Amino acid sequence: MDYFHYTYKHNHIDFSSHIYKVSTYHYNWHGETEILILLKGRIEMSCNSEVFTMEPLDTIIISPQVGHATLALEQDTTALVIHVGKEFFQQFDSNFGMYQFVIRSDKSNRHNPFFTSLRHHAAMMMLIKANGESPINQMWLEHHYLALASEVYDEIDAVKSIHVHSKPVDMTEATFDKMIAYIDENYQRKIELEDIAKIGGYNVNYTSQFFKRQLGVSFLEYVLRLRLREATVSLANSTDSVAHIAINCGFADIKAFNVAFKKHFHTTPSEYRKQAKEFGRKTKLHDWKEIISTQEQDILELLQSFLPYQPDSRYKADLDVANQKLKAVTTQLENVVNSLKA
Known part of the structure; x- marks a missing residue:
């Protein structure tokens, strides 16, 4: 396929x-x-x-x-x-x-x-x-x-x-990748902003601002979303209990998981699982x-x-001008040739 x-x-x-x-x-x-x-x-x-x-x-x-x-x-x-x-x-x-x-x-x-x-x-x-x-x-x-x-x-x-950049190292790919990689590998357990600050070489306050500036969401929100991402994959592709999935994805308990899930997806984990299994795509x-x-x-x-469309009028106008110039040059050339023949 x-x-x-x-x-x-x-x-x-x-x-x-x-x-x-x-x-x-x-x-x-x-x-x-x-x-x-x-x-x-x-x-x-x-x-x-x-x-x-x-x-x-x-x-x-x-x-x-x-x-x-x-x-x-x-x-x-x-x-x-x-x-x-x-x-x-x-x-x-x-x-x-x-x-x-x-x-x-x-x-x-x-x-x-x-x-x-x-x-x-x-x-x-x-x-x-x-x-x-x-x-x-x-x-x-x-x-x-x-x-x-x-x-x-x-x-x-x-x-x-x-x-x-406020600091040259802030925007380097290697520095940010290390911070993100650590979170990606450890979000299933308790993880603190202090851990990330040490990896980046910043203080805690600066690291918090850094995350917000780069991602538009806080460090805590980023970790939460990683946990929710893993949870949705498990809900759609396994038969594990909701409680087991919650704990395995780093949530303190099933209540915290249900509250976060409902807030982000406006449905319960059980209903999400039902919808995911009912609606399938070849992927x-x-x-x-x-x-x-x-x-x-x-x-x-x-x-x-998306296939039928009209070209941008800017480029059409440029093309019209180019065609007019070409026509003028062609006319001048014809006049020169005719004068030489005469």
């Missing part, structure tokens, strides 16, 4: 893409530019200390090394993600690695020419890859990728900033993500709905 999970590298083009079922909580910190298009459902996004809700068709573009996290607010929430290779934009703009940016849509602009075009090219890329490998498919894939990348860079160029697990099968008809239909 094939799944919407692809990597592509050819000459200067380098990207990966996938369509996945958004989990209860997923944190990202990586060196690629990320483009996320929400296909179905709603998610809470934490990015650059800002927490906001994304609705279907909303898009967010995030610069490399910016921590961000997603929390599904509905069942069967599905997203399309494209990661642009670390060095792709830097081939054209040597300063690109210094830029920080977050570009996102909301109800006021999700249907504007830029985001509409972005969905079109992203959908074409996924459908072309799903259609198999061939020389013509590869050419069309690169065509749509380059169109997408150029339009994205144009938007980035308008809003980019060069972030000045495979990859790096904590449930990748969607290419046979899911509703996802295919949704991608196909």
